[in-house]
Amino acid sequence: MEKSLKVLLVEDNLIEIMKMKRTISLLKSKHTIHEAKNGEEALQFLEDKSNLPDIILLDLNMPKISGIEFLKILKADDDLKHIPTIILTTSSNQKDLLECYRTGMSGYVLKPLKYEDYVKKIETVLTYWSINELIKI
């Protein structure tokens, strides 16, 4: 039985947010998306411990707090570090990849050029995490 996931999308690009929302509705999935336009906004959202997301989808290139910095803050926080965090990015920088793995990410997904390919990838990611046993606090 697939569960519906509560997803926090940390993404500063308006069109990327539209892409995700459209994908969710296209897939007719029951997952809910909460968006945060930057790291600060995401941290604010995460302050409410009664409403923590099941997974976080994180863009790496963001102003102010970068994705990697956000991931480090997350993984240093005892209340938050259990939340699986999947990186969504256009850059296949080996250095970033290594650092994210070391910091403790749960996935690193490259955004493909074609929207149809993007839909397929997001569908796979969401399906994978919805069949996983997730921690509920």
Add this chain to the structure above:
Amino acid sequence: MREEIEVLQRALERERFARKSAEKILEEKSRNLFTISRELKLTNLHLQQLLDEKSSVLEGIFENINDAYLVIDLQGNILKMNDIAENLFGYNLNEEQLNFTDLIYESDKEYTKNSFITLKEKGSLSNYTIRIVTKSNKIKWIQINASLLFDRNKKPKEAQGIVRDITAIKELELQKEKILHQLEKSNEELKEYAHIVSHDLKSPLRSINALISWIKHDNLDKFDENSLKNFELIEDTLSTMDNLISDILEYSSADADSSNQTKVDLNHLVLELKKVLYIPNHIAINIKNKLPNLVGDKIKFQQLFQNLISNSVKFIDKEKGIIDIDVQDKNTYYQFSVADNGIGIEEKYHKKIFKIFQTLNKNKESTGIGLSIVKKIVNLYQGDIWLESYPQKGTKFIFTLKK
């Protein structure tokens, strides 16, 4: 009476004989003595000459070596030094006394103490490098090779040392280190910069693609065939742009010195590439001779063979495509070749194809960067690349890689 005389005469005779032989022995001994003394004199003379010679050689070394030479006692007092040492330190022993330890730069004193202990224990010291402060307050880097001098009872008496002024070398070394460090940093920055640029250029392409796709799907029934065709062209253009950005990123990092130097099995690498790359069914890739192991960056070797094989695949127009990969051992380097039976390249273009953005066949897969990357990597491994090609018949790329 007569008998007595005879007895006496015989005794006299014996005595005369005895004296004669004694004289003979004496003469012989004295002759021996004379020879020995003459030999002794000769030896003495020879030794004297040898001593003079050695002294003068030593004197010559002392005065003429290009390095500073000095003798110190076990407390560090300088007993003797040559002109070069005087010039180096700026002191003159005829005018003042000098202890070697007083010359040493403050923060090197501790290290010197240990080195002096080593010298006493082992009897010699080599390439020991410190800074000294000269009389005119200049800091100089010096390198010392020293050994102990012993007295008759084999007790250490003094130490002698040859001191080389390596200030200039040391400064160059430090400069080189600084430049290398800067180069490394700017290389790193360049790589980082290339990634950021690539990301920032690729993101808008993804947005455009998504928007185009939505417009198309949301209005499928409203567009005529011509408009739909144009949408396809936009998507192709975006795809070309995306490939171009990826290739430029690859090109810009192709010559970055990599620290990932490992032994790479090229035969295995090419076999793996055959599995990963898109090779149409009508094209066969043959490895003619087993490819060797080479030390280098695996990713770069991969890029090298991948670009050449893809290039061949792209330009094969025959019903049965053949790509032959071969190698020859040329002692100090290997000579590889990748040959296909594709469309071939006219000779006037042979040089041009290695230049960046030069592509002879405009199509959406070709950005004109692949062979530039190949050339860059071959040059990185101190090799050369050239080709033999005939239009319609095929192309053979030949390249060398240093062992």
